[in-house]
Amino acid sequence: MQNLRFENPEWLLLLLFLPLLVYVFVRRKRFRQSSVRYSDISKFNELKVPVSIKLSNFLSILKILGLALLIVAMARPQAGRSTREVSSDGIDIMLTLDVSSSMELNDLDNGERTRLEVAKQVVSDFISGRESDRIGMVVFAGESFTQCPLTLDYNILLGFLRGIPIAEKSWDGTAIGMALINAVNSLREAEGRS
Known part of the structure:
Protein backbone atom coordinates (compact mmCIF):
# COMPACT_ATOMS: atom_id res chain seq x y z
CA MET A 1 0.00 0.00 0.00
CA GLN A 2 1.31 3.39 -0.86
CA ASN A 3 1.30 6.27 1.61
CA LEU A 4 0.41 4.08 4.60
CA ARG A 5 0.78 5.97 7.86
CA PHE A 6 -0.45 5.63 11.43
CA GLU A 7 -2.24 8.39 13.31
CA ASN A 8 -1.15 6.95 16.69
CA PRO A 9 2.02 4.93 15.98
CA GLU A 10 2.90 4.65 19.69
CA TRP A 11 0.33 1.82 19.95
CA LEU A 12 2.55 -0.29 17.69
CA LEU A 13 5.07 -0.58 20.53
CA LEU A 14 2.68 -3.03 22.17
CA LEU A 15 3.41 -5.46 19.33
CA LEU A 16 6.84 -5.95 20.92
CA PHE A 17 5.13 -7.73 23.83
CA LEU A 18 3.42 -10.32 21.62
CA PRO A 19 6.40 -12.74 21.63
CA LEU A 20 6.31 -12.62 25.43
CA LEU A 21 2.60 -13.42 25.32
CA VAL A 22 3.25 -16.38 23.00
CA TYR A 23 5.92 -17.61 25.42
CA VAL A 24 3.46 -17.37 28.34
CA PHE A 25 0.81 -19.32 26.39
CA VAL A 26 3.29 -22.07 25.52
CA ARG A 27 4.67 -22.30 29.08
CA ARG A 28 1.19 -22.38 30.58
CA LYS A 29 0.14 -25.16 28.23
CA ARG A 30 3.23 -27.22 29.07
CA PHE A 31 2.75 -26.59 32.77
CA ARG A 32 -0.85 -27.83 32.60
CA GLN A 33 0.14 -31.11 30.95
CA SER A 34 0.17 -33.68 33.66
CA SER A 35 2.65 -36.46 33.63
CA VAL A 36 1.42 -39.88 34.65
CA ARG A 37 3.84 -42.74 34.70
CA TYR A 38 2.80 -45.97 33.14
CA SER A 39 4.93 -48.90 32.19
CA ASP A 40 3.06 -49.39 28.92
CA ILE A 41 1.52 -46.40 27.11
CA SER A 42 0.67 -48.22 23.88
CA LYS A 43 -3.01 -48.34 24.87
CA PHE A 44 -3.11 -44.54 25.15
CA ASN A 45 -1.98 -44.14 21.55
CA GLU A 46 -5.19 -45.85 20.44
CA LEU A 47 -7.38 -43.26 22.19
CA LYS A 48 -8.88 -40.50 20.08
CA VAL A 49 -7.87 -36.99 21.00
CA PRO A 50 -10.95 -34.78 21.55
CA VAL A 51 -11.50 -31.99 19.02
CA SER A 52 -11.38 -29.40 21.81
CA ILE A 53 -7.78 -30.31 22.58
CA LYS A 54 -6.85 -30.20 18.91
CA LEU A 55 -8.43 -26.77 18.59
CA SER A 56 -6.86 -25.31 21.72
CA ASN A 57 -3.65 -24.36 19.89
CA PHE A 58 -5.66 -22.88 17.03
CA LEU A 59 -7.77 -20.82 19.45
CA SER A 60 -4.64 -19.54 21.19
CA ILE A 61 -3.23 -18.45 17.83
CA LEU A 62 -6.52 -16.72 17.00
CA LYS A 63 -6.47 -14.86 20.33
CA ILE A 64 -2.94 -13.59 19.73
CA LEU A 65 -3.73 -12.67 16.13
CA GLY A 66 -6.88 -10.84 17.28
CA LEU A 67 -4.86 -8.91 19.85
CA ALA A 68 -2.26 -7.99 17.22
CA LEU A 69 -4.99 -6.73 14.87
CA LEU A 70 -6.59 -4.75 17.71
CA ILE A 71 -3.25 -3.08 18.45
CA VAL A 72 -2.80 -2.19 14.77
CA ALA A 73 -6.36 -0.81 14.69
CA MET A 74 -5.64 1.35 17.76
CA ALA A 75 -2.68 2.82 15.85
CA ARG A 76 -5.26 4.02 13.27
CA PRO A 77 -3.67 3.07 9.95
CA GLN A 78 -4.47 5.55 7.20
CA ALA A 79 -3.74 5.62 3.51
CA GLY A 80 -4.20 8.17 0.78
CA ARG A 81 -4.77 11.78 1.56
CA SER A 82 -2.92 13.45 4.36
CA THR A 83 -4.29 15.55 7.18
CA ARG A 84 -3.71 19.25 6.99
CA GLU A 85 -4.84 22.36 8.77
CA VAL A 86 -6.88 24.76 6.71
CA SER A 87 -7.15 28.42 7.53
CA SER A 88 -10.34 30.02 6.44
CA ASP A 89 -11.45 33.61 6.07
CA GLY A 90 -15.08 32.54 5.92
CA ILE A 91 -17.79 32.75 8.51
Missing part, protein backbone atom coordinates in the same frame (compact mmCIF):
# COMPACT_ATOMS: atom_id res chain seq x y z
CA ASP A 92 -19.64 30.16 10.58
CA ILE A 93 -23.19 29.37 9.47
CA MET A 94 -25.72 27.12 11.24
CA LEU A 95 -28.67 26.02 9.13
CA THR A 96 -31.96 24.91 10.69
CA LEU A 97 -34.24 22.49 8.87
CA ASP A 98 -37.82 21.57 9.76
CA VAL A 99 -38.47 17.82 9.50
CA SER A 100 -41.97 17.79 11.00
CA SER A 101 -44.90 16.07 9.29
CA SER A 102 -45.95 19.36 7.65
CA MET A 103 -42.85 19.03 5.46
CA GLU A 104 -44.44 15.95 3.84
CA LEU A 105 -47.00 18.08 1.99
CA ASN A 106 -46.73 18.19 -1.81
CA ASP A 107 -47.83 21.80 -2.24
CA LEU A 108 -44.69 23.10 -4.01
CA ASP A 109 -43.43 22.56 -7.58
CA ASN A 110 -46.95 21.81 -8.81
CA GLY A 111 -47.26 18.99 -6.28
CA GLU A 112 -44.29 17.06 -7.67
CA ARG A 113 -42.04 17.33 -4.60
CA THR A 114 -42.57 17.57 -0.87
CA ARG A 115 -41.67 20.64 1.13
CA LEU A 116 -38.73 18.73 2.62
CA GLU A 117 -37.39 17.80 -0.83
CA VAL A 118 -37.59 21.43 -1.94
CA ALA A 119 -35.95 22.62 1.29
CA LYS A 120 -33.16 20.04 0.88
CA GLN A 121 -32.56 21.25 -2.68
CA VAL A 122 -32.37 24.90 -1.56
CA VAL A 123 -30.00 24.02 1.29
CA SER A 124 -27.89 21.87 -1.04
CA ASP A 125 -27.61 24.72 -3.56
CA PHE A 126 -26.68 27.11 -0.75
CA ILE A 127 -23.96 24.78 0.58
CA SER A 128 -22.58 24.20 -2.92
CA GLY A 129 -22.27 27.96 -3.40
CA ARG A 130 -20.06 28.40 -0.32
CA GLU A 131 -16.29 28.06 -0.41
CA SER A 132 -14.60 28.84 2.87
CA ASP A 133 -17.44 29.02 5.38
CA ARG A 134 -17.89 26.46 8.13
CA ILE A 135 -21.46 25.24 7.96
CA GLY A 136 -23.43 23.14 10.44
CA MET A 137 -27.02 21.96 10.56
CA VAL A 138 -29.73 21.63 13.20
CA VAL A 139 -32.91 19.69 12.44
CA PHE A 140 -36.13 20.04 14.38
CA ALA A 141 -39.63 18.72 14.74
CA GLY A 142 -41.03 18.22 18.28
CA GLU A 143 -37.44 18.53 19.51
CA SER A 144 -34.23 19.70 17.91
CA PHE A 145 -30.70 18.38 17.68
CA THR A 146 -27.48 19.12 15.84
CA GLN A 147 -27.41 16.95 12.72
CA CYS A 148 -23.91 18.10 11.76
CA PRO A 149 -21.51 20.36 13.70
CA LEU A 150 -19.69 23.20 11.97
CA THR A 151 -17.48 21.81 9.22
CA LEU A 152 -15.64 22.75 6.05
CA ASP A 153 -16.30 19.27 4.64
CA TYR A 154 -19.30 20.03 2.47
CA ASN A 155 -19.49 16.47 1.14
CA ILE A 156 -20.14 15.16 4.66
CA LEU A 157 -22.70 17.89 5.24
CA LEU A 158 -24.48 17.11 1.97
CA GLY A 159 -24.45 13.41 2.87
CA PHE A 160 -26.14 14.19 6.18
CA LEU A 161 -28.63 16.40 4.36
CA ARG A 162 -29.57 13.65 1.89
CA GLY A 163 -30.19 11.20 4.74
CA ILE A 164 -32.61 13.37 6.71
CA PRO A 165 -36.10 11.81 6.83
CA ILE A 166 -39.43 13.21 8.00
CA ALA A 167 -39.72 12.89 11.80
CA GLU A 168 -41.65 9.96 13.23
CA LYS A 169 -45.15 10.73 14.49
CA SER A 170 -44.06 10.32 18.13
CA TRP A 171 -41.45 13.02 17.57
CA ASP A 172 -43.69 15.36 15.57
CA GLY A 173 -44.15 19.05 16.37
CA THR A 174 -42.46 22.33 15.57
CA ALA A 175 -39.81 23.29 18.14
CA ILE A 176 -38.29 26.08 16.04
CA GLY A 177 -37.37 28.05 19.16
CA MET A 178 -35.28 25.19 20.51
CA ALA A 179 -33.68 24.73 17.08
CA LEU A 180 -32.66 28.38 16.96
CA ILE A 181 -31.27 28.18 20.51
CA ASN A 182 -29.21 25.09 19.54
CA ALA A 183 -27.93 26.85 16.42
CA VAL A 184 -27.00 30.02 18.32
CA ASN A 185 -25.27 28.00 21.05
CA SER A 186 -23.23 26.17 18.41
CA LEU A 187 -22.16 29.50 16.96
CA ARG A 188 -21.29 30.89 20.41
CA GLU A 189 -19.08 27.90 21.20
CA ALA A 190 -17.30 28.13 17.84
CA GLU A 191 -14.00 29.96 17.55
CA GLY A 192 -14.82 31.52 14.20
CA ARG A 193 -16.73 34.56 13.10
CA SER A 194 -20.47 34.13 12.57
Whole structure:
Protein backbone atom coordinates (compact mmCIF):
# COMPACT_ATOMS: atom_id res chain seq x y z
CA MET A 1 0.00 0.00 0.00
CA GLN A 2 1.31 3.39 -0.86
CA ASN A 3 1.30 6.27 1.61
CA LEU A 4 0.41 4.08 4.60
CA ARG A 5 0.78 5.97 7.86
CA PHE A 6 -0.45 5.63 11.43
CA GLU A 7 -2.24 8.39 13.31
CA ASN A 8 -1.15 6.95 16.69
CA PRO A 9 2.02 4.93 15.98
CA GLU A 10 2.90 4.65 19.69
CA TRP A 11 0.33 1.82 19.95
CA LEU A 12 2.55 -0.29 17.69
CA LEU A 13 5.07 -0.58 20.53
CA LEU A 14 2.68 -3.03 22.17
CA LEU A 15 3.41 -5.46 19.33
CA LEU A 16 6.84 -5.95 20.92
CA PHE A 17 5.13 -7.73 23.83
CA LEU A 18 3.42 -10.32 21.62
CA PRO A 19 6.40 -12.74 21.63
CA LEU A 20 6.31 -12.62 25.43
CA LEU A 21 2.60 -13.42 25.32
CA VAL A 22 3.25 -16.38 23.00
CA TYR A 23 5.92 -17.61 25.42
CA VAL A 24 3.46 -17.37 28.34
CA PHE A 25 0.81 -19.32 26.39
CA VAL A 26 3.29 -22.07 25.52
CA ARG A 27 4.67 -22.30 29.08
CA ARG A 28 1.19 -22.38 30.58
CA LYS A 29 0.14 -25.16 28.23
CA ARG A 30 3.23 -27.22 29.07
CA PHE A 31 2.75 -26.59 32.77
CA ARG A 32 -0.85 -27.83 32.60
CA GLN A 33 0.14 -31.11 30.95
CA SER A 34 0.17 -33.68 33.66
CA SER A 35 2.65 -36.46 33.63
CA VAL A 36 1.42 -39.88 34.65
CA ARG A 37 3.84 -42.74 34.70
CA TYR A 38 2.80 -45.97 33.14
CA SER A 39 4.93 -48.90 32.19
CA ASP A 40 3.06 -49.39 28.92
CA ILE A 41 1.52 -46.40 27.11
CA SER A 42 0.67 -48.22 23.88
CA LYS A 43 -3.01 -48.34 24.87
CA PHE A 44 -3.11 -44.54 25.15
CA ASN A 45 -1.98 -44.14 21.55
CA GLU A 46 -5.19 -45.85 20.44
CA LEU A 47 -7.38 -43.26 22.19
CA LYS A 48 -8.88 -40.50 20.08
CA VAL A 49 -7.87 -36.99 21.00
CA PRO A 50 -10.95 -34.78 21.55
CA VAL A 51 -11.50 -31.99 19.02
CA SER A 52 -11.38 -29.40 21.81
CA ILE A 53 -7.78 -30.31 22.58
CA LYS A 54 -6.85 -30.20 18.91
CA LEU A 55 -8.43 -26.77 18.59
CA SER A 56 -6.86 -25.31 21.72
CA ASN A 57 -3.65 -24.36 19.89
CA PHE A 58 -5.66 -22.88 17.03
CA LEU A 59 -7.77 -20.82 19.45
CA SER A 60 -4.64 -19.54 21.19
CA ILE A 61 -3.23 -18.45 17.83
CA LEU A 62 -6.52 -16.72 17.00
CA LYS A 63 -6.47 -14.86 20.33
CA ILE A 64 -2.94 -13.59 19.73
CA LEU A 65 -3.73 -12.67 16.13
CA GLY A 66 -6.88 -10.84 17.28
CA LEU A 67 -4.86 -8.91 19.85
CA ALA A 68 -2.26 -7.99 17.22
CA LEU A 69 -4.99 -6.73 14.87
CA LEU A 70 -6.59 -4.75 17.71
CA ILE A 71 -3.25 -3.08 18.45
CA VAL A 72 -2.80 -2.19 14.77
CA ALA A 73 -6.36 -0.81 14.69
CA MET A 74 -5.64 1.35 17.76
CA ALA A 75 -2.68 2.82 15.85
CA ARG A 76 -5.26 4.02 13.27
CA PRO A 77 -3.67 3.07 9.95
CA GLN A 78 -4.47 5.55 7.20
CA ALA A 79 -3.74 5.62 3.51
CA GLY A 80 -4.20 8.17 0.78
CA ARG A 81 -4.77 11.78 1.56
CA SER A 82 -2.92 13.45 4.36
CA THR A 83 -4.29 15.55 7.18
CA ARG A 84 -3.71 19.25 6.99
CA GLU A 85 -4.84 22.36 8.77
CA VAL A 86 -6.88 24.76 6.71
CA SER A 87 -7.15 28.42 7.53
CA SER A 88 -10.34 30.02 6.44
CA ASP A 89 -11.45 33.61 6.07
CA GLY A 90 -15.08 32.54 5.92
CA ILE A 91 -17.79 32.75 8.51
CA ASP A 92 -19.64 30.16 10.58
CA ILE A 93 -23.19 29.37 9.47
CA MET A 94 -25.72 27.12 11.24
CA LEU A 95 -28.67 26.02 9.13
CA THR A 96 -31.96 24.91 10.69
CA LEU A 97 -34.24 22.49 8.87
CA ASP A 98 -37.82 21.57 9.76
CA VAL A 99 -38.47 17.82 9.50
CA SER A 100 -41.97 17.79 11.00
CA SER A 101 -44.90 16.07 9.29
CA SER A 102 -45.95 19.36 7.65
CA MET A 103 -42.85 19.03 5.46
CA GLU A 104 -44.44 15.95 3.84
CA LEU A 105 -47.00 18.08 1.99
CA ASN A 106 -46.73 18.19 -1.81
CA ASP A 107 -47.83 21.80 -2.24
CA LEU A 108 -44.69 23.10 -4.01
CA ASP A 109 -43.43 22.56 -7.58
CA ASN A 110 -46.95 21.81 -8.81
CA GLY A 111 -47.26 18.99 -6.28
CA GLU A 112 -44.29 17.06 -7.67
CA ARG A 113 -42.04 17.33 -4.60
CA THR A 114 -42.57 17.57 -0.87
CA ARG A 115 -41.67 20.64 1.13
CA LEU A 116 -38.73 18.73 2.62
CA GLU A 117 -37.39 17.80 -0.83
CA VAL A 118 -37.59 21.43 -1.94
CA ALA A 119 -35.95 22.62 1.29
CA LYS A 120 -33.16 20.04 0.88
CA GLN A 121 -32.56 21.25 -2.68
CA VAL A 122 -32.37 24.90 -1.56
CA VAL A 123 -30.00 24.02 1.29
CA SER A 124 -27.89 21.87 -1.04
CA ASP A 125 -27.61 24.72 -3.56
CA PHE A 126 -26.68 27.11 -0.75
CA ILE A 127 -23.96 24.78 0.58
CA SER A 128 -22.58 24.20 -2.92
CA GLY A 129 -22.27 27.96 -3.40
CA ARG A 130 -20.06 28.40 -0.32
CA GLU A 131 -16.29 28.06 -0.41
CA SER A 132 -14.60 28.84 2.87
CA ASP A 133 -17.44 29.02 5.38
CA ARG A 134 -17.89 26.46 8.13
CA ILE A 135 -21.46 25.24 7.96
CA GLY A 136 -23.43 23.14 10.44
CA MET A 137 -27.02 21.96 10.56
CA VAL A 138 -29.73 21.63 13.20
CA VAL A 139 -32.91 19.69 12.44
CA PHE A 140 -36.13 20.04 14.38
CA ALA A 141 -39.63 18.72 14.74
CA GLY A 142 -41.03 18.22 18.28
CA GLU A 143 -37.44 18.53 19.51
CA SER A 144 -34.23 19.70 17.91
CA PHE A 145 -30.70 18.38 17.68
CA THR A 146 -27.48 19.12 15.84
CA GLN A 147 -27.41 16.95 12.72
CA CYS A 148 -23.91 18.10 11.76
CA PRO A 149 -21.51 20.36 13.70
CA LEU A 150 -19.69 23.20 11.97
CA THR A 151 -17.48 21.81 9.22
CA LEU A 152 -15.64 22.75 6.05
CA ASP A 153 -16.30 19.27 4.64
CA TYR A 154 -19.30 20.03 2.47
CA ASN A 155 -19.49 16.47 1.14
CA ILE A 156 -20.14 15.16 4.66
CA LEU A 157 -22.70 17.89 5.24
CA LEU A 158 -24.48 17.11 1.97
CA GLY A 159 -24.45 13.41 2.87
CA PHE A 160 -26.14 14.19 6.18
CA LEU A 161 -28.63 16.40 4.36
CA ARG A 162 -29.57 13.65 1.89
CA GLY A 163 -30.19 11.20 4.74
CA ILE A 164 -32.61 13.37 6.71
CA PRO A 165 -36.10 11.81 6.83
CA ILE A 166 -39.43 13.21 8.00
CA ALA A 167 -39.72 12.89 11.80
CA GLU A 168 -41.65 9.96 13.23
CA LYS A 169 -45.15 10.73 14.49
CA SER A 170 -44.06 10.32 18.13
CA TRP A 171 -41.45 13.02 17.57
CA ASP A 172 -43.69 15.36 15.57
CA GLY A 173 -44.15 19.05 16.37
CA THR A 174 -42.46 22.33 15.57
CA ALA A 175 -39.81 23.29 18.14
CA ILE A 176 -38.29 26.08 16.04
CA GLY A 177 -37.37 28.05 19.16
CA MET A 178 -35.28 25.19 20.51
CA ALA A 179 -33.68 24.73 17.08
CA LEU A 180 -32.66 28.38 16.96
CA ILE A 181 -31.27 28.18 20.51
CA ASN A 182 -29.21 25.09 19.54
CA ALA A 183 -27.93 26.85 16.42
CA VAL A 184 -27.00 30.02 18.32
CA ASN A 185 -25.27 28.00 21.05
CA SER A 186 -23.23 26.17 18.41
CA LEU A 187 -22.16 29.50 16.96
CA ARG A 188 -21.29 30.89 20.41
CA GLU A 189 -19.08 27.90 21.20
CA ALA A 190 -17.30 28.13 17.84
CA GLU A 191 -14.00 29.96 17.55
CA GLY A 192 -14.82 31.52 14.20
CA ARG A 193 -16.73 34.56 13.10
CA SER A 194 -20.47 34.13 12.57
